[in-house]
Every structure is written in structure tokens, then in C-alpha cells.
Amino acid sequence: MTTRKRILTCGDCATVNCNSRTSTFPPFCLTEAEEQREIEEVNRIYREDPLVSKISCSAAEIEGTYYGRLTRVEEVAAFARRIGAKKVGVATCVGLINETRNFIKFLDAQGVKSYTVACKVGSVDKTELGIPEEHKINKGTHESACNPVLQARILAREKTDLNVIIGLCVGHDSMFIKYSAAPVTYLVVKDRVLAHNPVGALYTSHSYYKRLAEDRKL
Known part of the structure; x- marks a missing residue:
């Protein structure tokens, strides 16, 4: 029986040299393997597509200006203002309607x-x-x-400039993103077990959630 060799990707990297270039790239590095022509073509999209350029520069400005100082709630408002969003659409789960009301008050x-x-x-x-x-x-x-498809259609009719997801179910969020006419960002990722903090399972994958490493199909 032959074992298929797994292809190594960014998830296997221990240097993350692409971030600051203070180390070395691993032999399987995707940055090193990518054709320069492709990188330059993508760079042109960032520079020349008006919406992509606005989103990219606004996101970088918020990161550079407020790094570690603003909550996600505050960052969403700062981002909306910087991209010139006149109306923000909120696609919410009914189970988080109270939190949504608080977010709307903040906006x-x-x-x-x-x-x-x-x-x-x-x-x-x-x-x-x-x-x-x-x-x-x-x-x-x-x-x-x-x-989620109707949520997206209604927000499109309202001509929202940015749509924010609050706790849509896994899969339903995918459909909303697919059908959304406006750019989409997350405020809350649903996790019914971990108080909407899904990364908590990964933080504790060597202790409380060791089952994540088990060979079992869900």
C-alpha cells in the first residue's frame, strides 16, 4: 500500500519569512514558487482597481494606526468611514439580535x-x-x-456599501457572501459552544479539545 505524499503549503511553514524577510524561505515556499508575472499582475489590481485599492489602503491604515488598540466593533466603523460607506448592511442571526441592536446603536x-x-x-x-x-x-x-440569499438581495436593494455578518451559520455565511452585492466583512463568527469564539478550540487543541486531532469523521 502506497502512502500519498502530502503537498507542503503555508500551513507547514515555521519561518513566515514572507512577513518581514528577516529569515529564510523554506524549500516549499509559495512565495518563492510563484511566478513574478503573476505577482505583478495581482499588484496591478491593488493599484488600479478603485474599489480594491480603497479597501486595501483603508484596511492597512486601520491596522497601522490602531494596532492592538481598537476592538473589532470599532474597527468595522473605522473601516466603513474610510471606504466612504454611506450605508452599512447588517446580516444577522436572530439569536444575536440583542448584540446586533447594540452594534447598530454604536454605528x-x-x-x-x-x-x-x-x-x-x-x-x-x-x-x-x-x-x-x-x-x-x-x-x-x-x-x-x-x-442568506434573501438577506443579500434585500441589502442589495437598499444599496448598502458594506455588509457586516453577525453570527450567520457556517454555510449560510458562504451563501450570503456569494450573493452579496457589496463587500462583506465579519463582526461575529458563530460558535454555539464557545460563545462565538471558534479559535478557542484551536487554542486548547492540546488539552480540552484534543479530539480535534483524532481521526474521526463528523
């Missing part, structure tokens, strides 16, 4: 207009979308499906 205080659409908009039962009854949380009852 108001910052002079940033917003428009919120909750995930259950449309109130369509899951079975109407082809989801089996047995996959409901509460079987035998009306259980509205999350509707």
Missing part, C-alpha cells in the same frame, strides 16, 4: 447609517427548501430556514 453614534436583515426573513419553513423534516431542531413544528 448611529459614529454617524454611520445601517440597515439590518435577520436570517429568518421570509419565514419560510425548512421543508419548503428541500430540507428533510428529520433535520429540523424541533421536528413536527414550523421551523424557519435561514435565508
